[in-house]
Amino acid sequence: MAKHKAIVKKEKCLACGGCISVCPQDAILWISSKAVVDSTLCNSCSICVKTCPIGAIVWEGTEDAL
Amino acid sequence: MHYDAVIIGSGPAGSVTARFAAETGAKVLIIERRAEVGVPVLCGEGISQKVDTYKVLEGKRWIATKMQGARIFSPNKTMITLAAEYAGNETGYVVFRDIFDQELARGAANKGAELLLNTRAVSLLKKNGKINGIKAQQFDETIDIEADIVVGADGVESRVGRWAGIKTTLKPYDLETCIQYTLTNIDWDSPYCDFFLGKHVAPGGYVWIFPKGKDTANVGIGILASLSDAGKAKYYLDKFIASQPALKKGQPLRILTGADPVAEPIQSVADNLLLVGDAARQVDPITGGGLMHSIEAGKYAGETIGKAVEKQQFDIKMLSEYETRWKESFGKKLHRNYVVKEIMLDMDDKTLDMLADSLKDYKFEEFSTLSIIKALVTKHPSLLVKLTPLMKLARA
Ligand SMILES: Cc1cc2nc3c(=O)[nH]c(=O)nc-3n(C[C@H](O)[C@H](O)[C@H](O)COP(=O)(O)OP(=O)(O)OC[C@H]3O[C@@H](n4cnc5c(N)ncnc54)[C@H](O)[C@@H]3O)c2cc1C
Ligand code: SF4
Ligand code: SF4
Numbered sequence: 001m002a003k004h005k006a007i008v009k010k011e012k013c014l015a016c017g018g019c020i021s022v023c024p025q026d027a028i029l030w031i032s033s034k035a036v037v038d039s040t041l042c043n044s045c046s047i048c049v050k051t052c053p054i055g056a057i058v059w060e061g062t063e064d065a066l
Numbered sequence: 067m068h069y070d071a072v073i074i075g076s077g078p079a080g081s082v083t084a085r086f087a088a089e090t091g092a093k094v095l096i097i098e099r100r101a102e103v104g105v106p107v108l109c110g111e112g113i114s115q116k117v118d119t120y121k122v123l124e125g126k127r128w129i130a131t132k133m134q135g136a137r138i139f140s141p142n143k144t145m146i147t148l149a150a151e152y153a154g155n156e157t158g159y160v161v162f163r164d165i166f167d168q169e170l171a172r173g174a175a176n177k178g179a180e181l182l183l184n185t186r187a188v189s190l191l192k193k194n195g196k197i198n199g200i201k202a203q204q205f206d207e208t209i210d211i212e213a214d215i216v217v218g219a220d221g222v223e224s225r226v227g228r229w230a231g232i233k234t235t236l237k238p239y240d241l242e243t244c245i246q247y248t249l250t251n252i253d254w255d256s257p258y259c260d261f262f263l264g265k266h267v268a269p270g271g272y273v274w275i276f277p278k279g280k281d282t283a284n285v286g287i288g289i290l291a292s293l294s295d296a297g298k299a300k301y302y303l304d305k306f307i308a309s310q311p312a313l314k315k316g317q318p319l320r321i322l323t324g325a326d327p328v329a330e331p332i333q334s335v336a337d338n339l340l341l342v343g344d345a346a347r348q349v350d351p352i353t354g355g356g357l358m359h360s361i362e363a364g365k366y367a368g369e370t371i372g373k374a375v376e377k378q379q380f381d382i383k384m385l386s387e388y389e390t391r392w393k394e395s396f397g398k399k400l401h402r403n404y405v406v407k408e409i410m411l412d413m414d415d416k417t418l419d420m421l422a423d424s425l426k427d428y429k430f431e432e433f434s435t436l437s438i439i440k441a442l443v444t445k446h447p448s449l450l451v452k453l454t455p456l457m458k459l460a461r462a
Contacts, residue, residue, distance in 0.1 A: 014321070014322060014323040015106070015323075016108055016244070016322070016323035016324045016325050017221070017222055017223035017325050018222075018241065018243050018244075018291070018323065018324070018325030020223040021222050021223045021235070021236045021241060021325050021327070022235065022236050022237070022238055022241055022291060023235070024235055026228075026235070030099070030186070033100075047238055047291075049296050050238070050291065050294050050295050050296060050298075051238060051241065051243050051291040051294055051325075052243070052296060052297065052323075053243045053244060053245040053289075053294075053297070053298075053299035053300055053323045053324075054245060054297055054299070054300045054323055055296040055297025055298075055300070057296065058296070
């Protein structure tokens, strides 16, 4: 199975920048004051997923199930 | 547009830097990506009364509550009480951070600093290999802002340092991931800022209750990102609130998430560049408090900018005065507290309870690391082994 990429559920994101501060790939940026993952840069390390205090970051393809 | 200094970020670090630089006559501009200074608030809002000595805030509108001190609760709820003067940088006032930040920005503007909102720095400008300003996105336009000095006061997520080759990405081990409710309708009329410790309360961090008026308080949690999992901070905070009868009826006025660097400080100067505040990791690694340091370092940064502009010299040699000053003032403390953070992370709940038991009757008048360690090991000699690294530091 191809590795999933992280994806921010933007309606949940409260814009603290935690994920941006820890992403080792510099793959997360602000778009309209919400964190957004650039999937071309994400290496699926899961650091941002674990860091988000409210669980707003999930794996692509699973976002509807949650 | 040409400025002596362009400052990225209108938080306390940026505004205070701007104020002291502008006061020397330097032409400074603050740019801020948000649409309003200080909004949204991302903070527990506790600060030491030492802030008064900097005279950067007028009036009292920014104060929500004046505190008498702090109480720390160990996992088995043993309580240590600290009077405000010993309770560190986070106890004294609970503030309204939005008004607080706006007052600091007003102070900067009064001294001549300019502000641009809705303007996000996206990269550094360089000429002949030297930094000479920034490129920024303003609404849907890209603008160039030239400046002899670029100040990264861009907070925990700092990009400015990264653009200049300073490593600012945080390891999960060095970040507290946070969430906080401002709860109203609670039974909490207390003159203390409270801190709750324990593996089952807040892994690698703590829960705080900072009162704002008689039935309202900031109730928040930080957990170490390396011990976190998706949504875990919220899970632990909700569990804590449900376990406190006095908070259960609380209704939220505000919810925020936050990220607080608990890292060792990093290089804060380069040719034509300064980093200040959270961007330079000037945060106490034990408490996560950064407001006082941001203000103090901002003052030094602004004064150094003034001198650099006067001499028209902007290299690292000139700007290093800033780094020397803040490291002399509180750099050593940050380093020591980073070691304490590591020791505390190694402690299980039982050890934390023993610590609290040793300290609960301690008179915090002679507040030195060494005297506290003595008090600790007198009562619980088995703590000695765990505290050896700290004793070495205290003696150094
Ligand atoms: C949940 C939480 C609770 C806390 N509680 C306390 C406490 O009780 N007491 C205490 O002392 N400290 C506390 N802290 C720490 C404190 O909030 C910070 O130390 C303080 O805000 C640092 O100030 P600063 O000016 O460096 O950064 P910030 O206040 O974060 O300001 C940075 C500014 O830069 C802007 N910015 C970022 N990137 C760009 C860009 N590219 N272009 C333009 N603008 C940009 C941001 O929008 C922001 O306005 C807490 C932190 C958190 C997360
Ligand atoms: S950590 Fe979560 S809440 Fe914070 S900016 Fe990232 S996605 Fe948003
Ligand atoms: S999974 Fe890792 S690489 Fe991908 S966005 Fe999150 S932190 Fe960055």
